[in-house]
């Protein structure tokens with residue numbers, strides 16, 4: 515059931531459902547989440563089963579404001595506080611040492627917790643309404659509202675299509691950012707970028723004075739982030755990443771016979787086939803991120819067997835989009 519998230523009655527219904535231990539579909543500025551009360555282990559367990567998500571993949575806890583951190587985190591390093599001050603509310607998740615006893619199911623028993631304060635007005639309204647209830651709901655755990663390994667939803671209709679009509683979904687419009695939040699691990703003394711997103715490595719360095727390290731620069735005991743599994747964000751069609759030259763020669767080889775291929779390109783291309791879907795990629799990384807997941811779903815619906823994508827520029831502001839494309843390509 516999809517409700518208009520702008521209405522107070524919908525927000526209240528969603529908050530009451532969370533308090534009662536039910537799941538809801540919640541819009542955020544990044545992607546839609548499948549949400550439950552972070553401190554209700556039975557409710558959180560339903561998220562794992564609805565998504566088909568392995569139980570050892572921790573969920574992000576969403577809080578209404580920076581004060582919410584104290585309920586879940588044991589300590590906040592200075593650089594983490596700087597990131598909170600600079601980017602909350604917004605598309606940034608921080609991994610912090612977990613307060614013992616808090617959000618146990620949500621963190622899959624790890625001694626760290628992922629915290630995020632979303633800026634989407636509907637998410638904000640629900641989180642604030644949750645705090646007014648008796649008893650209050652202080653944190654809302656929400657992974658992306660898709661089946662495990664699939665493309666994250668960026669509209670309420672995507673959520674309903676993926677998880678069924680039985681779920682209460684608040685409609686907050688199409689997500690502004692379109693790819694999941696940037697995740698920074700703050701438990702290792704220096705910022706470590708676990709998942710790139712709209713807030714870039716450069717942004718993080720500017721805010722806290724330290725350039726975040728990459729996963730690859732770390733040792734094997736780094737906590738796993740499911741967005742970091744190779745076969746993630748996968749549409750049904752097979753995805754290949756190519757540079758402009760490779761793309762043109764692949765089209766030349768197939769000539770008029772090219773069929774069921776969606777091409778997401780930055781450079782001008784030529785083809786004799788009338789059965790291609792040529793989709794120009796926006797020049798701005800934020801615009802590309804915004805449309806990316808919806809477009810991958812569209813390509814599937816159009817009947818694409820192959821999705822050929824021109825490699826984005828190799829710069830920090832494209833890192834989030836490149837990351838999702840590489841994972842989609844690795845899945846096939």
Ligand code: TXA
Pocket residue numbers: 542544545546547548571572573574607609621624626627628630656657658659693694695697708737738739740741742
């Ligand atoms: O934009 C987003 O972050 C969206 C919206 C709904 O807020 N949520 C989202 O959740 O992408 P999910 O569950 O799909 O991704 C959360 C990521 C996972 O890769 C998980 O492994 C990682 O965060 N994560 C959560 N807690 C963690 C922890 N304590 N240590 C390491 N990674 C953690």
Ligand code: MG
Pocket residue numbers: 657658666694741
């Ligand atoms: Mg996800």
